[in-house]
Amino acid sequence: xxxxxxxxxxxxxxxxxxxxxxxxxxxxxxxxxxxxxxxxxxxxxxxxxxxxxxxxxxxxxxxxxxxxxxxxxxxxxxxxxxxxxxxxxxxxxxxxxxxxxxxxxxxxxxxxxxxxxxxxxxxxxxxxxxxxxxxxxxxxxxxxxxxxxxxxxxxxxxxxxxxxxxxxxxxxxxxxxxxxxxxxxxxxxxxxxxxxxxxxxxxxxxxxxxxxxxxxxxxxxxxxxxxxxxxxxxxxxxxxxxxxxxxxxxxxxxxxxxxxxxxxxxxxxxxxxxxxxxxxxxxxxxxxxxxxxxxxxxxxxxxxxx
Amino acid sequence: xxxxxxxxxxxxxxxxxxxxxxxxxxxxxxxxxxxxxxxxxxxxxxxxxxxxxxxxxxxxxxxxxxxxxxxxxxxxxxxxxxxxxxxxxxxxxxxxxxxxxxxxxxxxxxxxxxxx
Ligand SMILES: Cc1ncc(C[n+]2csc(CCOP(=O)(O)OP(=O)(O)O)c2C)c(N)n1
Ligand code: SF4
Ligand code: SF4
Ligand code: SF4
Ligand SMILES: [Mg+2]
Numbered sequence: 001x002x003x004x005x006x007x008x009x010x011x012x013x014x015x016x017x018x019x020x021x022x023x024x025x026x027x028x029x030x031x032x033x034x035x036x037x038x039x040x041x042x043x044x045x046x047x048x049x050x051x052x053x054x055x056x057x058x059x060x061x062x063x064x065x066x067x068x069x070x071x072x073x074x075x076x077x078x079x080x081x082x083x084x085x086x087x088x089x090x091x092x093x094x095x096x097x098x099x100x101x102x103x104x105x106x107x108x109x110x111x112x113x114x115x116x117x118x119x120x121x122x123x124x125x126x127x128x129x130x131x132x133x134x135x136x137x138x139x140x141x142x143x144x145x146x147x148x149x150x151x152x153x154x155x156x157x158x159x160x161x162x163x164x165x166x167x168x169x170x171x172x173x174x175x176x177x178x179x180x181x182x183x184x185x186x187x188x189x190x191x192x193x194x195x196x197x198x199x200x201x202x203x204x205x206x207x208x209x210x211x212x213x214x215x216x217x218x219x220x221x222x223x224x225x226x227x228x229x230x231x232x233x234x235x236x237x238x239x240x241x242x243x244x245x246x247x248x249x250x251x252x253x254x255x256x257x258x259x260x261x262x263x264x265x266x267x268x269x270x271x272x273x274x275x276x277x278x279x280x281x282x283x284x285x286x287x288x289x290x291x292x293x294x295x296x297x298x299x300x301x302x303x304x305x306x
Numbered sequence: 307x308x309x310x311x312x313x314x315x316x317x318x319x320x321x322x323x324x325x326x327x328x329x330x331x332x333x334x335x336x337x338x339x340x341x342x343x344x345x346x347x348x349x350x351x352x353x354x355x356x357x358x359x360x361x362x363x364x365x366x367x368x369x370x371x372x373x374x375x376x377x378x379x380x381x382x383x384x385x386x387x388x389x390x391x392x393x394x395x396x397x398x399x400x401x402x403x404x405x406x407x408x409x410x411x412x413x414x415x416x417x418x419x420x421x422x
Contacts, residue, residue, distance in 0.1 A: 005369050005378075006362040016374050016388035017334030022342060023392030028372035055336070060329035185369050221393030221406070224370050 002186050002250060009035055015061045019052045023220025025182035025211030025227055026050060026128050030099070032185040033126060033208070034064065036192035040094045042085075044069055044077040046109060048101035049135045049212075050128060074098045075112035075203075079121035086122070095196055096123035102143035103133045105207075106165050113203070117172040120202035124195045127165065127205070130212040138215045146288070147281045148273045150215075157276060161288065166207060170241060175201035177241040181209040183227035184251060187238055194240070209236050217272025226270060234261035234289045237296065246299050256297060256306070264289060334388060339373070343391030345406040347376070347384055353403035357381045367395035367404060 013034035020027045026049050034041065043066035045051055051068055054060050069077040078098035085091040100109055105127035113125055132150050133139040140150040142163040149157045169177055176198045178191040188208060195204040209230055211223045218226055230236035231252060238249035254260045264285045268274040300306045309317075351357050355364040357380055368378040375389040376382050396404040 005365045008369075010378070012374050014374065015331060015333045015335070016385060017336055017339045018373070019336040020372070022390035023394055024372055028370065031372065031374060055329060058329055059332040059335045061331070061333075061335045063331045219393070220390075221397040223372070223392065224394050224398055 003190060005186070008186070008189065009038075011035070011038075013037075013039065013041075013063045014053065015063065018061045019055065020049060021212075021214060021220075023213045023223040024049070025209075025223045026130060027053060028185065028223070029128050029182045029188055029208045029210050032188040033097070033099070033192045033206075034062075036189045037064075037095055037097060037124075037196060039064060041097055042081050042094060043067065043097050043099050044074050044081060045099045046071045046074040046101070046104040047135065048104055048128075049130070050099055050101065052135065071104055071108045073112055074100045074104055074109050075116040075121075075123075075125060078123040078125070079116045079119070082122040091122060092199065095199065098123055098125045100125070100127055101133070101135070102127060102129040102131060102165075103141045105129070106142035106163050110168075114168075114172065117169065117174060117203045117205075122200055122202065124192070124204045124206065126192075127207045128210045129207055130210045130215060131162070132212075132215055134212050134215045146284055147277050149276065150273070157273070157281075161284075169205045172203075173244070174203055174205055174241075175243055176204040178206045179209075179237065179239050180206065180249075181227040181231055181236055181238065182211050183209075183224050183231060184238060187249060187251065191240065194242075215273075217275075218270050222270060226267070229262065229267040229270070231255075232262045233264045233267050234258075234293060235264060235267060235285070237292070239296075245303060246296070248296065248300070256293065256300075258290070258293070261289070339388045339390050340386050343389065343409050345391045345393065346386065346409055346412050347389065347391070347393070347395050347404045348407055348412075349381055349384070350403050350405060351381050353401045354381055355401050355403070364400065366398050366400060370394050370398045 014031050041064045045066055045068055054066050075098055078096050082096045085094050129143050132141050132144050138150045139152045140158050144158045145162045147157040176195050180187045180191050191206055198204050209227050211227045213220045234255040238252040240247045365378045367376045367382050375385040376395055393406045396406045
């Protein structure tokens with residue numbers, strides 16, 4: 001059961017009046033992740049739009065401490081903070097959150113994340129994926145999907161598929177892995193709560209699809225709607241992998257049935273980064289989605305769930 | 307491990323640097339972000355579900371606002387000092403109770419820092 005809106009906590013960890021763009025999906029995701037983890041959280045954050053949320057000068061919108069680190073080092077910094085908490089006997093009380101963009105996860109931060117995962121360092125790693133290097137002006141990343149135009153793929157759009165980061169993390173055998181989206185704040189909230197409960201069980205990895213109006217090319221009021229379309233078309237399944245077991249989250253369960261999925265064109269046509277896509281490009285998207293669900297179905301079948 | 311005088315000196319310098327870079331939590335870190343708005347959300351109270359039922363049954367505007375500038379209350383209230391006017395609340399409201407009106411035509415609201 002998804003938690004009721006009336007049962008969600010009132011206390012906010014991010015104060016209004018931040019530096020992030022109007023309609024930023026990352027800010028919405030950050031808001032709910034931090035509401036779930038509460039005041040006893042230490043953040044490590046590499047260069048990204050989320051760093052902008054930390055403010056400049058003597059003030060910050062964040063009510064929890066954050067350490068802004070070099071791009072490559074978010075997981076190493078989180079591992080250090082977690083080790084310090086353990087040495088002080090505060091590791092049960094305080095949680096460490098590594099909060100990174102897709103660039104800081106898929107590309108630049110991957111070695112640190114892989115090392116920490118293998119060592120079993122005790123923190124939550126959240127990748128807030130807006131599918132490009134947005135903070136520096138929309139450059140292509142390993143997470144940018146097929147066909148998307150960015151400032152470094154300006155004409156044809158990206159000619160490769162995105163990296164499958166979730167599978168890379170699954171191969172590390174983590175205790176808790178989840179995928180969620182900015183359109184589902186309650187899902188974000190519950191997954192961060194769950195990741196908190198896995199305290200002491202190594203790295204817990206959560207990836208959030210974060211929408212970006214200027215980077216994706218849609219009006220600011222569509223930010224939640226676009227992320228929801230990613231879910232409703234089956235492109236972005238909400239799921240968890242708990243101790244190796246795959247669980248499709250409630251809002252995505254119905255998309256096991258292909259006929260329930262919305263046409264991916266609805267997602268693509270609302271964004272200027274996909275404006276140039278031809279039918280054959282859309283076919284690549286459709287195949288990507290079908291293959292993804294075939295794999296999910298096969299695994300659920302093996303687990304005896306369907 | 308024995309700490310040399312030099313180590314202690316360095317540690318002091320590091321902790322001073324950390325203290326100097328400490329920030330204080332504050333509302334409006336980026337100033338009155340309400341000034342960014344070109345449109346503002348207004349509530350048509352009679353359409354709002356929580357007003358109609360007298361219970362906190364909906365509050366999706368509060369749930370989805372990235373900026374935390376609409377309250378979970380009956381009726382929902384906007385914080386025009388910092389609301390950036392993105393329009394997500396209006397788009398997501400299931401009862402179409404929120405309308406985005408041009409900032410130029412907005413009635414002057416108490417506590418309003420945005421608009422003209
Ligand atoms: C080593 C290094 N390379 C490049 C940069 C410049 N830089 C700062 S933020 C950023 C983009 C970050 O992209 P991502 O991690 O996806 O986060 P987003 O801004 O999209 O949230 C880049 C390239 C840097 N700070 N350090
Ligand atoms: S560029 Fe995109 S991700 Fe960055 S603050 Fe603006 S909307 Fe958010
Ligand atoms: S989303 Fe609409 S109906 Fe629901 S509480 Fe907000 S204004 Fe009222
Ligand atoms: S317009 Fe945007 S910032 Fe303003 S209250 Fe609505 S959702 Fe929040
Ligand atoms: Mg990014």
